[in-house]
Amino acid sequence: MGTVIKDANTGKVIADLSKENQKELILKGGRGGRGNSHFATSTRQAPNFSEDGEKGDEKEIILELKLIADVGLLGFPNVGKSTILSMVTSAKPKIADYEFTTLQPNLGVVKTEFGDSFVIADIPGIIEGASEGVGLGLQFLRHIERTRLLLHVIDVSGIREPVKDYYTINEELKKYSEKLSKRKQIIVANKIDAMQDETGYNELEKLAKENNIEIFKISAATGQGLKELLARISQVLKELPKEEIEESVERVVYTLEDNKPEFDVRIEDGVYVVDGPAIERLLARVNMEDNESLYYFQKNIKKLGVEARLKEMGIKEGDTVKFIIWEFEWYE
Ligand SMILES: Nc1nc2c(ncn2[C@@H]2O[C@H](COP(=O)(O)OP(=O)(O)OP(=O)(O)O)[C@@H](O)[C@H]2O)c(=O)[nH]1
């Protein structure tokens, strides 16, 4: 679950396994290939006839695993994303005072006081130039692609420039995915316990107000403001639609029983020529050297309606019929 299956050549999404027990047919096997026991009857218990199988489809696919979370933590390294995750869930991510502490995404489940729950994903921090591969690059952003809400974590303790950080991260986000950059964000101003100078925070608050973005002041270290933040997240998640996040899937529809008579009959130089996909499929399953197989072939020619068509066209005893490469003499 969480795996997106893409066509390696076109990049198109074939299936998005986002639901429990979801089943998708990615490649259709060739029809036929039934063994002789399949053709046994009461009088013919060990037929020496079996069916050759058709070739199956071949396709190169990419399997991409994406985490499924409701909320994604976004921000520069060292701003406190993992600390937030560790405070609101029972996840135990590595936390340290240096950049790129988190090297792999982490998930945690938040259980709110209202009895509901949601999943938060913590990903490695991103920095300016990430879209060009600086730092850990943007490779982990795919893990928050399917979240419904982003918590944009910003360090307002005074050692960084909050407004600049806000724009830088959003710029990188946009370079990665226009769609993800439009996802709803809540600004989380972290480390207020260590805030000496409020200038940076005040500028950020002004920006948030002007752009109608919600902002929460917290300290992940002391827990201050977390309760209010969680209450708001759980409310926002209730309001946000779920289906919006699903990948657009190019559905490949296969029908297993496809018995349309796709054949063509025409007369060329006095010979009745029969071809088309149905005939190709049938021939692929028949062994012309085997009598019983030949009998099976004739039965199916009748079933497909080829015989009726030939009669309509005026076929007579002794005429030649050509099934793609095989020539037969017609007799009733
Ligand atoms: N004073 C203070 N320090 C904090 C707060 N939150 C996190 N820290 C510290 O900031 C440092 C970085 O915290 P992390 O949670 O590892 O930061 P991160 O954003 O996950 O960093 P990366 O995984 O490197 O991207 C740690 O030393 C934390 O203890 C806070 O609210 N106040």
Ligand SMILES: [Mg+2]
């Ligand atoms: Mg971290």
